[in-house]
Amino acid sequence: MAKSSRCQIKRGYIRGKNIENGSRYIQIINCAPTIPNKTTFGRYDVRMFADNGRTECIHCKQRNHPSYACKDKPDHRASNCLRVGKFEDNLINASINGATLEKIDQCLGAAFENHRVKSNGSNVGKVIISLGTNDLSKNKHDSDQVNVYATQAIVKVKQAFPNADIGVCGIIPRKGNSNHIHTVNETATHVNKFLEKLCLKDEVLTYIDVDNIFIKNGNVVKAFYEKNRC
Numbered sequence: 007m008a009k010s011s012r013c014q015i016k017r018g019y020i021r022g023k024n025i026e027n028g029s030r031y032i033q034i035i036n037c038a039p040t041i042p043n044k045t046t047f048g049r050y051d052v053r054m055f056a057d058n059g060r061t062e063c064i065h066c067k068q069r070n071h072p073s074y075a076c077k078d079k080p081d082h083r084a085s086n087c088l089r090v091g092k093f094e095d096n097l098i099n100a101s102i103n104g105a106t107l108e109k110i111d112q113c114l115g116a117a118f119e120n121h122r123v124k125s126n127g128s129n130v131g132k133v134i135i136s137l138g139t140n141d142l143s144k145n146k147h148d149s150d151q152v153n154v155y156a157t158q159a160i161v162k163v164k165q166a167f168p169n170a171d172i173g174v175c176g177i178i179p180r181k182g183n184s185n186h187i188h189t190v191n192e193t194a195t196h197v198n199k200f201l202e203k204l205c206l207k208d209e210v211l212t213y214i215d216v217d218n219i220f221i222k223n224g225n226v227v228k229a230f231y232e233k234n235r236c
Contacts, residue, residue: 015032023127025111025165028109040062040069098120100113100114100117102116105137105140106137107137110159110162118166126168127169128167128169130167130169132173133173134172138178142190145193147189147193160174160211172211173212173213174211175214176197176202177198177216198217202215
């Protein structure tokens with residue numbers, strides 16, 4: 007059993023930045039020695055973490071470290087990023103399964119969790135943004151909305167890493183011949199044209215044209231979407 011203290015819920019922020027990371031904090035009093043990793047708050051599922059070893063790691067069930075630092079933690083990065091294999095030591099893969107331009111804060115949070123990244127982001131020299139396919143799934147008829155998300159995401163990345171040159175990848179086309187896929191890819195084309203123009207106006211931005219890689223003779227190269235491709 008536990009009850010909360012008389013204080014409002016506090017929002018979590020990326021270290022050293024005025025950028026929310028999606029976490030919420032509330033002080034608990036009269037707390038049991040061990041509390042569960044998950045609970046519900048109204049209709050919402052809530053992950054819980056307490057200091058002083060009060061929550062078990064969800065991976066190994068030990069209580070001497072948080073779950074995100076567990077050596078047995080499975081790799082839930084985006085599948086496209088996993089296919090490229092291991093990275094060089096000076097590269098950080100901050101991809102998250104299901105990530106979007108709209109919620110770029112999640113990827114920024116993942117980047118700042120790495121101990122090699124300074125709290126002010128000043129030691130990061132290059133950043134590659136490769137997002138947008140999930141945003142298109144929800145806005146397949148609205149390229150303007152995706153353009154807004156992309157613009158806001160780029161602003162946040164520039165603020166998080168003030169010394170970095172930033173590469174902005176065009177949205178990777180979807181494979182398939184359904185009407186839905188055709189609509190999504192058509193909207194992606196409009197967004198990519200916007201991103202290319204946006205990058206031309208800012209000297210720290212470089213547009214990366216992925217269509218030259220993923221499309222040959224007007225058709226999507228399906229081999230690039232195979233999970234076992236290296």
